[in-house]
Amino acid sequence: MHYSPEGIHKYLREIEQHRTLYKGKNLKYVKDNWIFYWRFLSYLQDIGYRPRTLQRYHEKLRMFLNWIGNKSLRRIKKKDVEEYLLYLKNERHIVPYAIRYVKEAIGIFFAYIMRFARIKVNPTANLGIRIHYKQPKKMDYFTREEVAMLVKKPLQELKMIDRTDFPTNYSYRGRIYTIKMQYLILKLMISTGIRPCEVTNIEPEDFQPEELRLRVRTKGNQQYIMKERHVFITEKTVKELQELLVLQKSIRRPESENRLFIHYFGGKLSSSYPNVIVKYWALRCGIRRNVYAYMIRYTYCTRLVENGVDVYSLKKLMGHKQMVVTLKHYLKLTPTEIRREWKEFNPLKKEVVS
Structure with a gap:
């Protein structure tokens, strides 16, 4: 996917706006999924993630949050993540290679949430669906x-x-x-x-x-x-x-x-x-x-x-x-x-x- 410089700069401004808006929120008591979302992106920016990397997290996590709707992130289970990934594969026809990165992005997101919420196990751990696909036995190479x-x-x-x-x-x-x-x-x-x-x-x-x-x-x-x-x-x-x-x-x-x-x-x-x-x-x-x-x-x-x-x-x-x-x-x-x-x-x- 191509990200234009204008789109990235607009998105970075949004992060700064929401950083100011939600700075005083105590995440231990937050119920709004989008507050977690913007605080997580601000955190990634603070630890040195580059703008294009932030944009990829933005796209993957926004789609996931839209899919779960009003369901609280605190109540997301392994079954929900599996259903979402199968939805990407069967209905959105996302290639397995890209689905793996979606799963990793969601996993990092929940690892951040677990620091504030009473979630004992990351819902992306030990999924019952196949994420990693074996490399072909025969590799392509030049003579x-x-x-x-x-x-x-x-x-x-x-x-x-x-x-x-x-x-x-x-x-x-x-x-x-x-x-x-x-x-x-x-x-x-x-x-x-x-x-x-x-x-x-x-x-x-x-x-x-x-x-x-x-x-x-x-x-x-x-x-x-x-x-x-x-x-x-x-x-x-x-x-x-x-x-x-x-x-x-x-x-x-x-x-x-x-x-x-x-x-x-x-x-x-x-x-x-x-x-x-x-x-x-x-x-x-x-x-x-x-x-x-x-x-x-x-x-x-x-x-x-x-x-x-x-x-x-x-x-x-x-x-x-x-x-x-x-x-x-x-x-x-x-x-x-x-x-x-x-x-x-x-x-x-x-x-x-x-």
């Missing part, structure tokens, strides 16, 4: 040839750009900058396995050229993802990033000062931008099947496994806190890897090889 094309194609097109093809110098320079930036995003994702949402949030201070690495930081308190890690880059990539930063000096705006990758007009990249460029350059390379940005991360992991990386190193490189996440979601051996292991450890190894 070696496709990976090579994805990296080379932007550079090839960069060489073919001619000033006479553009009406103004601004559009000419903008096209050159955009291709260079998209090339670097693709290159970083392919060579480091960085998540699409992480690459758009890298800050200039995360770029550490002397150590040949980038610092990757994850927002929030993720259960399975490392809060902070480093990914390694080559000297050539360092030089290319430094050249990009030089091009950005004249286009940066105050709102994009904390982003390494920005649009030519100076704005921040959205979290869906990597998906857009992967689809675009895949099409330019003649790849006709459906592709998406996360396929690059799957490809990165698959190639590491095929090249014999150990599981502990794989966990670190993928940015996981727990080994079980790596084993469950990413360590899916390819036919090539299975055949290699069979040849290596077969009791009749000599006969197999021959």
